Amino acid sequence: MAPSTAKPKTKYVGRSLTRLEDRPLLTGRGRFAADISFAGQLHMRVVRSNFAHGKLRAIDADAALALPGVHAVWTAADVADIPPIDFRLSRIEGLEPYRQRLFASGWVRYVGEPVAAVFADDPYLAEDAAELVTLDVEELPAILHAAAEPGEFEPGRSTEPAIVRKGYGDVDSAFRAAHAVVAATLAIGRHSGVPLETRGAIARYDAARDVLELHGAAKVPHWNRDQIAKMLGRPASSVHLYEGHVGGGFGIRGEIYPEDVLVCAAALRMQRPVKWIEDRREHLIAANHSRQQQHHVRAATDSDGRILALEDEIFYDQGAYMRTHAATVPDLAAAMLPGPYRIPAYRANAHIRLTNKTPCGTYRAPGRFESTFVRERLMDAIAAKLGLDPVEVRRRNLIASHEMPYERPLDTLGTHIILDSGDYAGLLDKALAAVEWARLRETLAARKAAGELVGAGVALFVEKSGLGPFDQVKIDVDADGMVEVISGAASVGQGMETVIAQICADALGVNYRKIRVTHGQTDRIEKGMGAFASRVTVMTGEATRIAATALRAKAIEVASEMLQTSADLLDVVEGEVVRIDAASGPSVELGAIARALSPDSPLRHGRAPGLSAEGWFHSNHMNYPYGVHIAVTKIDKDTGAVDIERYLVAYDVGKAVNPMLIEGQIVGGCAQGIGGTLLEEFLYDERGEPLSVTFADYLMPTVRGMPTVDVLISEDAPSPLNPMGLKGAGEGGANAVGAAIAAAVDDALGAHGAVTELPITPQRLRRLIRRVSDH
Amino acid sequence: MSERSDITLTINGQAHAIRVEPRRTLVDAIREDCGQTGTHIGCEHGVCGACTVLVDGAPVRSCLMFAVQAEGKQIRTVEGLATGDELNALQRAFMEHHGLQCGFCTPGFLMLVTGVLEREPDITDDELTDVLSSNLCRCTGYQNIVKAVRAVAGEMRQRRTAQA
Numbered sequence: 001m002a003p004s005t006a007k008p009k010t011k012y013v014g015r016s017l018t019r020l021e022d023r024p025l026l027t028g029r030g031r032f033a034a035d036i037s038f039a040g041q042l043h044m045r046v047v048r049s050n051f052a053h054g055k056l057r058a059i060d061a062d063a064a065l066a067l068p069g070v071h072a073v074w075t076a077a078d079v080a081d082i083p084p085i086d087f088r089l090s091r092i093e094g095l096e097p098y099r100q101r102l103f104a105s106g107w108v109r110y111v112g113e114p115v116a117a118v119f120a121d122d123p124y125l126a127e128d129a130a131e132l133v134t135l136d137v138e139e140l141p142a143i144l145h146a147a148a149e150p151g152e153f154e155p156g157r158s159t160e161p162a163i164v165r166k167g168y169g170d171v172d173s174a175f176r177a178a179h180a181v182v183a184a185t186l187a188i189g190r191h192s193g194v195p196l197e198t199r200g201a202i203a204r205y206d207a208a209r210d211v212l213e214l215h216g217a218a219k220v221p222h223w224n225r226d227q228i229a230k231m232l233g234r235p236a237s238s239v240h241l242y243e244g245h246v247g248g249g250f251g252i253r254g255e256i257y258p259e260d261v262l263v264c265a266a267a268l269r270m271q272r273p274v275k276w277i278e279d280r281r282e283h284l285i286a287a288n289h290s291r292q293q294q295h296h297v298r299a300a301t302d303s304d305g306r307i308l309a310l311e312d313e314i315f316y317d318q319g320a321y322m323r324t325h326a327a328t329v330p331d332l333a334a335a336m337l338p339g340p341y342r343i344p345a346y347r348a349n350a351h352i353r354l355t356n357k358t359p360c361g362t363y364r365a366p367g368r369f370e371s372t373f374v375r376e377r378l379m380d381a382i383a384a385k386l387g388l389d390p391v392e393v394r395r396r397n398l399i400a401s402h403e404m405p406y407e408r409p410l411d412t413l414g415t416h417i418i419l420d421s422g423d424y425a426g427l428l429d430k431a432l433a434a435v436e437w438a439r440l441r442e443t444l445a446a447r448k449a450a451g452e453l454v455g456a457g458v459a460l461f462v463e464k465s466g467l468g469p470f471d472q473v474k475i476d477v478d479a480d481g482m483v484e485v486i487s488g489a490a491s492v493g494q495g496m497e498t499v500i501a502q503i504c505a506d507a508l509g510v511n512y513r514k515i516r517v518t519h520g521q522t523d524r525i526e527k528g529m530g531a532f533a534s535r536v537t538v539m540t541g542e543a544t545r546i547a548a549t550a551l552r553a554k555a556i557e558v559a560s561e562m563l564q565t566s567a568d569l570l571d572v573v574e575g576e577v578v579r580i581d582a583a584s585g586p587s588v589e590l591g592a593i594a595r596a597l598s599p600d601s602p603l604r605h606g607r608a609p610g611l612s613a614e615g616w617f618h619s620n621h622m623n624y625p626y627g628v629h630i631a632v633t634k635i636d637k638d639t640g641a642v643d644i645e646r647y648l649v650a651y652d653v654g655k656a657v658n659p660m661l662i663e664g665q666i667v668g669g670c671a672q673g674i675g676g677t678l679l680e681e682f683l684y685d686e687r688g689e690p691l692s693v694t695f696a697d698y699l700m701p702t703v704r705g706m707p708t709v710d711v712l713i714s715e716d717a718p719s720p721l722n723p724m725g726l727k728g729a730g731e732g733g734a735n736a737v738g739a740a741i742a743a744a745v746d747d748a749l750g751a752h753g754a755v756t757e758l759p760i761t762p763q764r765l766r767r768l769i770r771r772v773s774d775h
Numbered sequence: 776m777s778e779r780s781d782i783t784l785t786i787n788g789q790a791h792a793i794r795v796e797p798r799r800t801l802v803d804a805i806r807e808d809c810g811q812t813g814t815h816i817g818c819e820h821g822v823c824g825a826c827t828v829l830v831d832g833a834p835v836r837s838c839l840m841f842a843v844q845a846e847g848k849q850i851r852t853v854e855g856l857a858t859g860d861e862l863n864a865l866q867r868a869f870m871e872h873h874g875l876q877c878g879f880c881t882p883g884f885l886m887l888v889t890g891v892l893e894r895e896p897d898i899t900d901d902e903l904t905d906v907l908s909s910n911l912c913r914c915t916g917y918q919n920i921v922k923a924v925r926a927v928a929g930e931m932r933q934r935r936t937a938q939a
Contacts, residue, residue: 018873019870019873021878022869022875022878023862024878025875025877025878026853026856026857026862026866026869026870026875026878026881026885027853027854027856027857027862027866028813028852028856028882029813029854030812030813030879032812034812034815034816035812037807124798193913194913195877195879196815196817196825196877196879196912196913196914197815197879198817245877245878245879246877247815247877247878248876248877248879248913248914250913279819280817280818280819280820492877493876493878493914494876495876660873661873664873664876664914664915667915668876668913668914668916669916671913671915671916671917672916694818694820695818695822695823695911700911700913701917702907702908702909702910702911702917703908703917703920703921704904704905704908706917706918708918709916733916
């Protein structure tokens with residue numbers, strides 16, 4: 001016990017602190033999937049269908065098997081005992097028969113579908129061998145349009161497995177009584193997360209311990225552990241998943257795919273480690289796509305532009321199979337379409353349609369990027385039809401802050417939608433003020449008069465975050481005073497270690513840099529929900545606060561005995577328990593308290609051994625951050641290019657733990673939104689052959705294509721669902737980009753409702769420009 | 776499969792004697808044969824730039840070069856930037872400006888910028904934008920990468936002005 005001076009207590013939450021994650025990543029010491037290797041490993045190469053649709057009559061692997069160093073070629077027959085990959089979220093009736101098995105059997109249904117796998121000593125050799133495997137396929141016509149009449153998935157099964165229906169109120173009466181009815185047909189293109197690191201999976205079976213290990217896990221390691229154990233008929237306690245560094249997630253990485261299960265099965269049967277690293281072409285045709293939807297939307301309004309009812313018929317292109325997300329994307333699209341507006345009556349039918357394309361899953365702001373585009377296009381159309389200002393129409397329909405919490409009679413992701421808090425009009429005002437909206441409009445009007453094609457667009461949205469139902473966190477202080485937070489959440493590069501450490505630092509009273517945050521290791525904690533749906537800061541953050549608070553109380557209680565001082569005179573400051581009533585005096589470090597609680601310590605006095613605590617946070621409801629996007633664009637008449645001159649994202653996050661990281665999430669999300677709005681699209685030819693199979697075909701934003709994004713973070717509406725008021729920040733940057741840029745492009749063209757389809761590629765925009773100038 | 780040949784790759788001043796097929800890419804040799812996994816593979820067709828290394832001072836897509844072509848040349852990778860535990864100015868700037876999230880593209884950006892600033896210390900901000908547009912990042916939206924790089928380029932310019 002050393003004398004100390006009372007230090008001013010440092011606060012960590014709310015500050016833009018540098019990240020704990022950065023050092024290994026900046027020095028080349030990261031551990032991404034491809035960086036993991038085990039002695040004696042085999043390399044797997046997947047043979048994929050080169051037909052979009054057909055009967056798979058035979059597979060000839062003789063030539064591949066004849067190559068020295070090739071150990072096996074597996075096809076469906078080799079894994080017939082392994083069930084299809086099950087649903088993780090949004091399971092609804094009727095989808096089961098459409099789940100994907102590890103290999104195609106009987107039919108091939110998209111280009112890229114795994115048909116066989118080669119296992120060889122060397123990855124180059126495995127690729128050589130895979131090219132020697134030949135498929136005998138009787139080609140069938142490809143189904144490529146989700147909005148066309150449904151076809152046949154297999155005899156007796158339609159390509160429309162289910163319709164997601166949401167709604168409330170008397171929609172038909174509202175339409176009959178409407179002053180105006182505004183309708184639009186809108187489409188969102190097929191694009192996806194496309195992380196810079198492709199997928200990878202390395203499995204190893206340790207016969208000595210009878211443990212199967214899977215390395216390269218991401219996003220939802222615990223759920224995947226349970227599923228892999230179930231699929232392979234093993235107890236979950238004998239399967240461990242390990243998350244290393246993850247090169248971007250965005251929703252698509254970390255779901256279970258056939259390849260993950262294949263390496264595990266192969267490692268078990270071949271008794272050698274098996275490594276699979278996806279190449280980029282594979283990634284672009286095999287990992288989840290997302291977004292592709294067509295909406296037929298209608299609004300009934302009164303003469304003031306107030307919405308009386310909203311109706312939407314959605315055709316969702318799921319691709320060839322139902323994957324782990326089941327109905328998640330159409331469900332979210334239908335449930336979140338009403339956004340920040342008062343919608344007295346509502347009806348949405350989302351048709352899930354299978355096509356002969358890569359299967360789909362979630363991608364950052366799933367269902368919301370799409371439905372925000374649709375809803376905000378409709379708001380602009382209402383304004384145009386009634387001759388009102390687009391901002392004013394929105395304002396008239398916004399849910400007011402005094403109406404919060406606002407119950408929407410809809411549910412999604414197994415939760416009822418209750419908008420927990422928000423001042424939508426307040427944030428709209430702040431965003432408009434930040435861009436000096438009135439002056440901006442004048443400047444644009446003057447430039448338009450001078451012949452420039454410039455315009456501005458505004459879009460509002462409600463996000464969702466903090467999906468439960470629970471999170472568990474354990475915190476342990478070792479004899480040296482090092483703090484470890486162990487969580488079942490996952491990192492996808494978003495900075496969760498830093499954020500969790502900041503929360504723990506404040507609640508416990510230690511420096512955030514003295515905290516190690518462990519995540520994604522299923523052998524370190526029994527339960528974990530992973531990282532998706534902008535849930536980690538909220539759920540894991542609050543579980544961390546609860547655990548740290550309990551640990552602090554325990555430390556103070558023991559220190560009170562050790563220092564013979566009343567507990568209410570003690571505080572934990574920078575890892576030391578000190579007196580709060582004296583500038584100096586005796587103190588005790590957390591490490592010393594941990595030593596006092598060691599199992600053999602005489603100071604323990606019957607307490608449970610160890611300076612550790614556990615925190616559980618349960619939540620049955622999501623919370624709802626919200627935002628405003630404003631875009632200013634200039635169109636090049638000759639090239640059809642859209643130059644984004646200015647972009648603002650205003651976002652209310654409830655409580656900002658690390659504003660720098662939130663800004664990073666928003667700008668990064670915005671870049672992906674810009675990609676999906678102007679550039680990115682998975683295209684297919686009429687036979688279902690994918691045309692976007694390299695980064696030269698699938699274009700993503702570069703530095704040159706990115707505007708400076710101004711970010712306005714507000715904390716006006718803390719969530720009442722957790723004590724810190726936290727809401728998530730992962731998806732708001734992407735959410736409304738399509739909507740805002742579409743409105744800005746319309747404005748620049750001087751044509752209401754011109755943009756009906758994303759992405760707004762130069763070809764499409766040139767068609768629009770010609771159409772507008774023909775009028 | 777063709778004959779393997781013995782070559783020596785010099786990475787960050789250290790010689791690695793390896794035996795490779797003629798078709799082996801430089802990035803695979805750096806990662807798998809020399810064990811330097813800081814250089815990442817993002818697309819294997821020369822677009823994303825995650826595998827950028829310096830070969831005799833010039834930024835090179837190591838997925839588009841064969842290992843045998845790099846024999847006798849000085850290769851520099853991300854592992855060579857820091858001095859012991861001390862990050863260099865560019866690495867520090869990336870940390871301070873939050874120029875990385877998942878960190879997968881980061882080594883490629885660091886090596887691209889290192890090569891460019893060494894060769895063209897007077898490069899303008901606008902030219903830097905063009906140079907940085909040769910690599911892809913999927914997390915940051917580039918804003919903070921640009922800030923970090925401009926900060927370092929600006930410091931370098933200032934130092935030279937002060938010395939002149």
